[in-house]
Amino acid sequence: MLYSSMSYSFSQNFSSLTENVSLFKDHLVHTVLPLEACDVPHNEYFPLYVAAATLVTSLIHYGLTVLSFSASGNSQTTGKRPPLVPHWIPFLGSIPLDFWWNPRKFVLSSRYVFWSPHPIKVRLAFGDFYILQGAKNILALFKQHALSAFVLHGSLLRYVFRLPEAAAGVYSKDDSGEHPKPHADSKVEPRNRVDFLTRSSFQRFLTGPGFAPFSKRFVRSVTHRFQSLDVGNDWTQWNNLADLFHHDLTSCAIDAMCGPKLLERHPNFTKDFWVMDHNVMALFTCTARFLVPSAYRARDRCLAAVKDWHCWARENFDPASIGSDGDDPFWGTKFFRERQDMFYSMDGFNADAVASQELAFIWGGNTNAIISAFWCTLEAFRDPDLLRDVRVEVNSCIKSHTTDDLTFDIDCLLRQPILQAIYAETLRLRVNGFLVRCPLKSDLKIHDYTIPKNHFVLTSSTPGHMDPEIWSTGTNAAHPPEKFWPGRFLKQSPNPCSTATHSITQFSLYGTEGSWMPYGGGTHTCPGKNFAKLEILLSMALMVTLYDVEILASEADMEMSTRNFGFGTLSPKGKIPVRVRRRRIGGL
Numbered sequence: 001m002l003y004s005s006m007s008y009s010f011s012q013n014f015s016s017l018t019e020n021v022s023l024f025k026d027h028l029v030h031t032v033l034p035l036e037a038c039d040v041p042h043n044e045y046f047p048l049y050v051a052a053a054t055l056v057t058s059l060i061h062y063g064l065t066v067l068s069f070s071a072s073g074n075s076q077t078t079g080k081r082p083p084l085v086p087h088w089i090p091f092l093g094s095i096p097l098d099f100w101w102n103p104r105k106f107v108l109s110s111r112y113v114f115w116s117p118h119p120i121k122v123r124l125a126f127g128d129f130y131i132l133q134g135a136k137n138i139l140a141l142f143k144q145h146a147l148s149a150f151v152l153h154g155s156l157l158r159y160v161f162r163l164p165e166a167a168a169g170v171y172s173k174d175d176s177g178e179h180p181k182p183h184a185d186s187k188v189e190p191r192n193r194v195d196f197l198t199r200s201s202f203q204r205f206l207t208g209p210g211f212a213p214f215s216k217r218f219v220r221s222v223t224h225r226f227q228s229l230d231v232g233n234d235w236t237q238w239n240n241l242a243d244l245f246h247h248d249l250t251s252c253a254i255d256a257m258c259g260p261k262l263l264e265r266h267p268n269f270t271k272d273f274w275v276m277d278h279n280v281m282a283l284f285t286c287t288a289r290f291l292v293p294s295a296y297r298a299r300d301r302c303l304a305a306v307k308d309w310h311c312w313a314r315e316n317f318d319p320a321s322i323g324s325d326g327d328d329p330f331w332g333t334k335f336f337r338e339r340q341d342m343f344y345s346m347d348g349f350n351a352d353a354v355a356s357q358e359l360a361f362i363w364g365g366n367t368n369a370i371i372s373a374f375w376c377t378l379e380a381f382r383d384p385d386l387l388r389d390v391r392v393e394v395n396s397c398i399k400s401h402t403t404d405d406l407t408f409d410i411d412c413l414l415r416q417p418i419l420q421a422i423y424a425e426t427l428r429l430r431v432n433g434f435l436v437r438c439p440l441k442s443d444l445k446i447h448d449y450t451i452p453k454n455h456f457v458l459t460s461s462t463p464g465h466m467d468p469e470i471w472s473t474g475t476n477a478a479h480p481p482e483k484f485w486p487g488r489f490l491k492q493s494p495n496p497c498s499t500a501t502h503s504i505t506q507f508s509l510y511g512t513e514g515s516w517m518p519y520g521g522g523t524h525t526c527p528g529k530n531f532a533k534l535e536i537l538l539s540m541a542l543m544v545t546l547y548d549v550e551i552l553a554s555e556a557d558m559e560m561s562t563r564n565f566g567f568g569t570l571s572p573k574g575k576i577p578v579r580v581r582r583r584r585i586g587g588l
């Protein structure tokens, strides 16, 4: 079946090779097996025969898969099936052990798997799936409709966030699609259209009318909180800069989303949240509870806290408290309030299921953005020249300040070229995510290739983010992709407002389409990206304006940990101790 779509000439070569394999197998049967039937313990050459046979079989198998793979790449036919990725041992599948050992290294080095110019097929014990890389292919994928992202979401909900089976069933039965008009052949009731309903609730909250009140609350709360840190004019030592982001920044984001009650009633929520986040891979892969008990306990406490907040809000909610923006202090946002009704009207949903859903949202809305905010701030303080440039831009966006009040012009901050370049470069380097799609209704066409429907298609942001062809810049590649260098996203243009020869520095993502993809793309692109950019740039702006920070961590501790590779932004390997002191606002 694998070879059915290949060109005629290749089929000829292939069948003669297959015959050779069969002859070879016959040879083994007639030579090795009779030996087995004889007095094996006395035959000192038996293990050698077996080793040689395994080696030769693997070599031939590998040779065949390489031939098949190359033939598919060279063939000009359209509508062909992606070839099976070359591999050594037939029954072990096509992903080698290196992947499980160091996935990032594997993704960056695997020529056939993650750097193939065309889609490929991968075989694992549970079946076949497809991998697609390269800007051209990824852009073609993002243009397609009727691709479900539920494979990943459903698994995350079940394994990481403990979605009960009854509610998970609604996901597996929903074949109505993500658009307002359900697929013609779908029999799913409108109230059970979980894909469409959840997606539209994200859109209303994060890109529609819910965004302004949510972001306004966040700006107020983070500005107040960062100004009120217990830091004076003398240096104070902190054990880990990341704690500021894990606790203070996370609290501001959660309060702005959920209202104050979740954290008031559960002051350790942020601590549990980050223990859970640190162990997300272990939870996702269903690691035995006794091996990571703290991860399961933290996850269970987070679920219990969200359930308790829901219970409290249901009992105490006063409709008169709804403000003109639609939000209220009990549910925090119209988003969470309305999703209660939405989920409770679906089959199989109870209080546990709703808590799983909302914890999953809170996790998605914090993990990547908070860790990225940490990296941006670290990078700004790591390089004195960059810090000076950052402060010039940030100072130009201060609207007003007194000793205990600081207000930024947020639009101005979000437009600054160097700030944006730091943000884009941080996401390029630190976001290592997998996107998964499944064509449900028809085969998926990607240029000359056809991927059969109901098969998973996976793509990783890492190869595009690290491709030397796109990102190696500077004389003699002075800025290789592994290095943080915001200049990649800056370009000089003539200043239209000046007759002098001065040029202006502009931020640009031009030419990176399909390669820079921290937020995924297509119909499932991250709806939280505007909030994420605001959160990342504002927290960095507040820190550089209010404080001096001296980094005391070793280079090794500041390296990225690949522990949660594939889930998005990676954390540093170690703690980041720093010295902090308050500074005069507006200085450089």
Ligand code: HEM
Pocket: 149, 199, 202, 206, 364, 365, 366, 368, 369, 370, 372, 427, 431, 433, 435, 436, 518, 519, 520, 521, 522, 523, 524, 525, 526, 527, 528, 529, 531, 532, 568, 569
């Ligand atoms: C640096 C920060 C962030 C990164 C790198 C990021 C990345 C992503 C990615 C890669 C996806 C999947 C997109 C796809 O499948 O094509 C996604 C989906 C999503 N993100 Fe984000 N995200 C970030 C911040 C946020 C924030 C702040 C929120 C909410 C406040 C959020 C909410 C969501 C939601 C609800 C989805 C699911 C969308 C859907 O399935 O239609 N994200 N994000």
